[in-house]
Amino acid sequence: MTRLVISGGSVLSPSGAAEADVLVDGERISALAAPGSEAAAAWAAGADRVFDASGRYVLPGGIDVHTHMEMPFGGTFSADTFETGTRAAAWGGTTTIIDFAVQAKGTTLLATLDKWHSKADGNCVVDYGFHMIVSDVNDTSLKEMESCIDAGVNSFKMFMAYPGVFYATDGEILRAMAKAAETGAVIMMHAENGIAIDQLVARALAEGKTDPVQHGLTRPPELEAEATHRAIVLAQVTGSPLYVVHLSAEQALAEVAAARDTGQNVFAETCPQYLYLSLDDLARPGFEGAKYVASPPLRPREHQGSLWRGLRTNDLSVVSTDHCPFCFKDQKELGRGDFSKIPNGMPGVEHRMDLLHQGVAAGELSLARWVEVASTTPARMFGLYPRKGIIAPGADADIVIYDPRATQTLSAATHHMNVDYSAYEGLPITGQVQTVLSRGQVVIDGGEYHGRTGHGQYLVRGLSQYLR
Ligand SMILES: [Zn+2]
Secondary structure: OOOEEOOOOOOEOOEEEOOEEEEEEEOEEEEEEEOOOOOHHHHHHOEEEEEOOOOOEEOEEEEEEOOOOOEOOOEEEEOOHHHHHHHHHHOEEEEEEEEEEEOOOOHHHHHHHHHHHHHHOOOOOOEEEEEEEOOOOHHHHHHHHHHHHOOOOOOOEEEEOOOOOOEEHHHHHHHHHHHHHHHEEEEEEEEOHHHHHHHHHHHHHOOOOOOOOOHHOOOHHHHHHHHHHHHHHHHHOOOOOOOOOOOOOOHHHHHHHHHHHOOOOEEEOOOOHHOOOOOHOOOOOOHHHHHHHOOOOOOOOOHHHHHHHHHHHHHEEEEOOOOOOOOOOOOOOHHOOOHHHHOOEEOOOOOOHHHHHHEEEEEEEHHHHHHHHHHHHHHHHOOOOOOOOOOOOOOOOEEEEEEEEEEEEOOOOOOOOOOOOOOOOOEEEEEEEEEEEEOOOEEEEEOOOOOOOOOEEOOOOOOOOOOO
16 A cells, blocks of 8 residues: 655644644545654655655645536537546646536436436546436436435535526425425525526617627626525425525625524535626627626626625635636637527636635635635535545545645646636736645646546535534
């Protein structure tokens, strides 16, 4: 069994930073010891390799619970495969993804799960799990939710947006939530009022307003807040846990915060694009705004402060990416002359850890909170803890050695995602990944890729550990 020692680093967890040496035996972390102790010296002497982490952070690998690899959307597919997407994730210090299996109308959940396994199995560089998108609520699919849970998929995403595609009625949501309440599963919600939005979109197009910025203007924050509120009420009535995905608007956050204040099992995530980008990017000249089309849309800059505050107060518990890349050429271009035909989604799986560390550098987040929202809480929220999300004996050796003083500039020229633009082109970042281990295997080290396609394993997840 390979023995690795990570020496002299500052080990991060939700309780803060502690100086410790970390011993890895095979795929797992076996022990921590005080630097300079007899135990640490003995480990180093007998190790196959010692990583010098002095002046560096040693943190649990990032967990991105919201990705869409090779996802079908509007006649095309998101541009990253499970292979290219998990490789890019590893470059940025993310060692677990949870991707969405997408039920097509008229198909079963179990056939959908099989299909997503056939896309991912043997192709991932780091470990992965699945959520299930339920787009066809009927007696069969409700019953199949139980089989999904047995297969390690216990989070089910529904849409209040996209009528005619993924949209679920309040009645369908209620039925799925009742099943979730009965089984301990979590309902994840895309909360935007799609029925109203479609009318605003039709009106804009009829008035000849076709530019990408219209994508943002026809999906106002009020319609995210309204749907968020409605989802919370449906969850309350059924007793279902609710996890609001990609929350973007201050008004929606207020709804989540109010529900949490009552003790309801309501949680929410946001994404780096809502913390760093804004409606101004959607309004870039020409067709460039198409790069920034995702739903919910980027909001006016004023929302960003509320989102950072929500992360500090835990009204926002998780930061995921909603990584769903479409190339500018040939894919985003499908919407030239009609913003409603621009594929929805942005690349980001590679840069989440860095963008959040930038938040630490800017004083928005503490170090402890960085690790918590990027790794530990995602693990606990989706039933992976303590196997993932913590540097502790017995945990998988998914470890990132991070240099907080390195500087880098984000760019499509240097990123590893299979997409022809960066949403953060030219953005300077303080901090950079130095080394990444996935279950004890070196994937990234010193600016080089050492990983292996197929190393990543499917994760059978347990129930959320936050429910009361
Ligand atoms: Zn998504």
